[in-house]
Each structure stands twice: as C-alpha cells, then as structure tokens.
Amino acid sequence: MSRIGVFVCHCGENIGATVDCAQVAQMSSSIPGVVHSVDYKYMCSDPGQTLIKEAVKEKKLTGVVVAACSPRMHEPTFRRACAEAGLNSFLCEMANIREHCSWVHEKGDQTTQKAADLVRVLVEKVKRNRPLRPIQVPVTKTALVLGGGIAGIQASLDIANAGQKVILVEKDPSIGGHMAQLSETFPTLDCSQCILTPRMVEVAQHPNITLLSYSELESLDGFIGNFKARIRKKARKVDEKLCTGCAVCTQKCPQKKIPSKFNAGLGMRTAIFVPFPQAVPNKPVIDIENCRYFKTGKCAVCQKLCPAKAVRFEQEDEILEIDVGAVVCATGFDVVNTDFFPEYGYGKYPDVINGLQYERLASASGPTLGEIRRPSDGKIPETVVFLACAGSRDRAKGIDYCSKICCMYTAKHAMLYRHKVHSGKAYVFYMDIRAGGKMYDEFVRRAIEEDGAIYVRGRVSRIYERDGKLIVKGADTLLGGEPIEIKADMVVLATAAVASPAAEELAQKLHISYDSYKFFSEAHPKLRPVETNTAGIFLAGACQAPKDIPESVAQASGAASKVCGLFSQDQLSREPLIAAVNRTAPPQYSSCTGCFLCESVCPYRAIERETITTRGGKPIRTIARVNPGLCQGCGTCVAVCRVKAIDLDGFSNSQLYAEVRALA
C-alpha cells in the first residue's frame, strides 16, 4: 500500500494569494494512499525541506508530491531532500501549481480546484513510480578526432596535452587541411605555413596522439564513453615504417602531369606523391588511378629506385577497430568551383580562378613560387578583379548564407596583389563589407586606403573574353547603378564556402544532424555550440558553418575541453528515465513480438535485436532490447509499440493512464 505525503507550498504570496493552500492540503488528504498532507509558507526553504525529511522518516512515506513551482525549477532540490531522508529520489514528484495555476488564473474556487486536481494527478503518478538509480557507464579515455585541418589539429593537441589519448584520422595523405594551402592570413599577414607546420609536427611527435593519415571512418557504433570506430586505413602502397621520405620516388616517377589537389589544380604532381613539401607524415602515396604500373603493369620505377625498399604494390586497405569515448568532428568545408557560375563562363576561362587557387598563386610554396602570374600564359596580370559573394547570399544559387571569410580574404588578396605588383590595379566588387572581428575592419580599410584597392559596390553580371582580355561587366550601385566595364587580365571569385561533399554520409555514420546546407548542427545554437545532439560527439571548425581560423581554433579548444571534462570521470552518471522491453517467464520470454517498429522510430539507434536461445544455444526468438547507454528517454518507441512490450520509466503507460484517470 502506498504511503504518500503531499506538501503544498504557498511560495509566500505567489501561490497563497490565489490558491487556498490549506484547502488543497485538506482536499489531498482524502485521496486514497495519502497519509500525510500539509501546507507551508516556503517549502524550498531549510525549515520547509526539514518538514519533508521528517515526514518521510516519521510517516514512513513511499512517495512524496510537492505542490509548488515548476519541476524545472526545484525538482532537484526536493529530490535531494528526499534522498537525504532515505527515500529514493525518483519517488518524489512535483505538482506545478505556480506557473501552471496560481500565476495564470485569478483568485477563486476554480483555481483552488485546479491546484487540487494537479496534486491528485501527481499523487496517482507517484504511486506508480519505482525507485531508480542513476545509470553508471564506464568511459574509454581515448578521443577520436576526425579531420586534420587546423580545428582537428588544435583539438588533438589540447586533448593530448591534457594527458588523454587521441586518434587523429585524416582522409588525405597529410594533415594540414585548407590552412596549409593558404598564403598569408588576415589580419596580421603572417604566413600560414609558418604558424601551422610547427603544430603539424607537434601532432606527429606527440606521445598521446596516434596519427592515421590517408584513413577514413567506416562506421561508428556505441554510445557516449563507449564508441566503437572502424577506420579504413587506405593502402598507401608504401611501407610507412621503412620509408625515410627521401623523395627519390617522387622525383623519378614518369607520370608527372597530374593536377595537384593541394595546388587547387594549378600545379602538377606525380603519380607517387607527397601533397606538399612540409607534409606530415612526409611519406608518399601512390595514386593508383594514375600510376602507370597499376594501369599497364609496367614501370615500377619507384620500387626499383627506392633505397629503403619501401614501395609495396600489393599493399591492401586495412580496417582498424578502435574503442573511443568521445568523437570530435572537424571535417571542414569546401569551396565551390568556378564552373558553378554560368555567367562567369562555367569555368572555361583559365584566368577566372577561385580564392583558393589565388592563395596557391600568392603562396611562396605554390606553383609560381609566390609570384602572381595568371594561369593561361604565366604573364603578370596588370588588372585583377576580385568578386566577393560569388555564390554566397544568392538565393538563385541555393546558397542563402554568408560565407563569412570572403570579405576578409578578398581584402587580403587585393592587398597581396598590390604588394607584389606595384603598378597593378586591383578592383573589388562587393555587396557589403562584413569585417566584424578584432582588427578586421582596420585591415579592410588598410587595403583600401593604404594599398589602393578600388572597391566598387555592386555585382558583376557577366564575364566574357574579348581581344585577350576578360571583360567584367557590372554596375556601381553607389553611383545609381551606373554600368561599369573593366578590362581585366585575371578575375578572382570569392566562391562560396560549402559543406564538404562527404558531409551527409559522415553525418549518417555519426548519427548527428545537419542543416539544409549539409553543415552539421550543434545541440544549441547559442548555449551548446560545440556539442551535437548525440552525446559524446562534438564539433569543431567549418564543418558546422563557415569559419575563419581564430574561430575554428576557439571552437576546437572548446570541443577539446568538453572531451576532457567527459574524460575527467571514470564513470558517467545518467538519468535513468529510459525505456526497457519487458521480460517474462518462458515460453513467452517477452510480450515483444519482434516487429521492430520501435527500431525504426528510435532517433538514437538504441534498439538492439536480442536473440533468446535455449540453454544449448538454439535460437528461440528475436526480440527488441534497449541499450541503456544510448536511450535518451523520449518514449517514441513506447507510443508505437503495438503490444505495449516496451515501457518508459518515469512516464510509463500505467503512470500516464493513471494521471488521466485521476482527472475523471
């Protein structure tokens, strides 16, 4: 038999002024099962809590209902008080007679009646509560970082420096990401490689970091603290342990005319290649699609000449299975290509390039060794037009958002061009200049005022070739839309930053959500910006939205500190309000029929298939099982279960039906 205590709080005047609390207490005392019912001025105060604790002990209560404010406010307070008195904290419920009653209704009998109804609902519920204990889950203290750009590098280093193990997975042969491709960085113009490469080396040498380059995530199973990752280590066709990085192979490879991805297609590389000289790890990879040996079976020059005998044509992909406790997703972004723009020639003019290609031209390690030479004939361009917002903020192109980094890098591009070609003219077409950030606006002003970049507010309607010049047609909207035509030698489009093409597939593997642009969604846009809705998976960098370097680094450090917070405990404690499938005696074993409707609606993939076997191991039937580590307690499975074999603690069928019946 239940022994329920009801405690009605006046909350000073907040409840007491409109609800007759004494009468509510008196009305509650007649509910079957209620053995104690009192009202008090401030239930959450020390004497109020003492009142509850003493009643729990003296009256041997099996359940407590506190009629006061919203459970979102003081449920933890009263649950703690009950626990201190020796009552399981999940046997305490709150009836919300303040936010849902006294504050929203006028004083009167009906308001008091409503408060009494709400108490009765919760009394019926708490009678059916059962004692629960927080779920303890062990934590594997290894973090998996996906993506070796600046965000992934920063997150890895921060976690590793805090003494935790990190596995850094990068799909390309080298870490570094887009930042390694950049020439100089705004707003200080320090060389990107100068600040990045020391970090890359630190990653490679850190005792707590295992670097898996040229590898990709195959699948991720499990839950916070207990993930199982399968990682495909793609065959380099080179034994990393034997290779010394002497580069004889890359110099002697006869297949030399392959566009280099690192140089954004402006330079060439060989079939066995290291993406760039400062690559980490500095070990080559054979591109089997272009390698003469793999295409014709003849050649093998690299194998013959390798002094370390490290070339392994027979090497296969390897699948590694790794246990990790947390995942940081830092897979970055991409930029759209110039062929995205019909009005600018669908990429058919070689001298219309995108921002990333310009970065390679301006970089001292690039194909022109830092001289601005146009791709078509290698001449130094005398007039360069830069177009901001190429694709971004353009509904017609399906990219409604601002790519955020273009205003700044376009100003930098114009500035670098003027530094390198003093007689050249740099035009910038822009819609608005968005230079919010420390020293950012000053930087743009410097480009305009000191370096003489000519800023034209307006969009470019067309680019076409005439007499060896690129004719850029646009309008100056500050001068009333006056048409403007510039004969340029080179055009640089600040093309939109978009999610990487593999983002959607990766999100499905990680089971995280993404927005309509395929950028990964954070758990809360303001208060939980580095977490995802899947516990234990964090975001860093431009995979979430376009970001510049300082923001990416800041978010990576934020994600790293979340991971370290998670790893600071040996066990995780979770709310036990989760679903479970019933089990009964043989020959039924469970009323679950194995239809697995629950599996299809569960947003957390918490439903597993469990095969019941005889003692001899012969399968009898397959039923659903809830993984308590994954279940978040939404109860969608309970609502769809046709036979009511699955139920949710805290909001069980018997509780909810009893609550409805209490209102009869």
Add this chain to the structure above:
Amino acid sequence: MSEFEPKIIAFVCNWCTYAGADLTGTSRMKYAHNVRVIRTPCTGRIDYMLILKAFSAGADGVIVSGCHPGDCHYTSGNYHARRRWMVFRSLLDFLGIDVERVRFAWVSAAEGAKWAEVVNTTVADIRRLGPYTEYQNLIGRGVERSFQV
C-alpha cells in the same frame, strides 16, 4: 444555469510546451483555468490511446502540444507524433468521434503568449461545441472495449 465549463486535458512535451507554459506563468499572463496539463517527455511519447482515455475520463477537449517541427529535443519525436496524428484523426473521424475536440499545436519554450492563446481559443471552441456526451454513448456501444489496452 451557470455557463458550461469545459474540461480540457493537455498532453505536452517537457522541453518546449511545458517550458512555454511555465513562461506564460512567469510572465503572469492570464488564461482560462479549464486546462489540466499532463507532462510527457516528448510528443512522440503520446500514445493516442491516451486521447481516448482522456475522453473516457470525461474530458470535453484535448490539447496535444510539443516542439515546432525541427526543434524536437529528441530530433524527430514530434514528426512521429504528427504523422501518427494524421492517421489517428482520420480514424477518429471514421469512428464518429469529433475531431474538432482535439487541438494539435506547436508551442515552443519561448511562446508563453501562444500557450495562453492556444488554451483560450480551445476553451472558447469547446464551449461553443458544448459538453461532450456522444463519447459516453459510443462507449455504451462498445467502442471503448475495442480500444482497451
């Protein structure tokens, strides 16, 4: 004779509408007293059997309210609720149960005023429709038994 006071049971999700109704309280907006809120974790948890049970408990109207599409705390519970509601409402209609007595709404944690408006309009609508007696008649004809859990 005093005016008919409808009895309305509201099933709300914990994360959006319950918090939204809390906000109505903290902003001291007044609304009709006729509603009794039952908290569930998510609209996805709301088994529509509960709606029938609410009518059988004598409710004149039912409100089901949760997070807006795309805002579900559990990613997709509200979509499942909506999808089931589309099917369930046709079934209700087929059975001769008045669909107008069930109000399906989205109220976010920031929409305190909207919660007050949802309650007030529902109360006004149900007041116009009058007490729900047909359901009790249907029970007599055995509808209830076929839905028994």
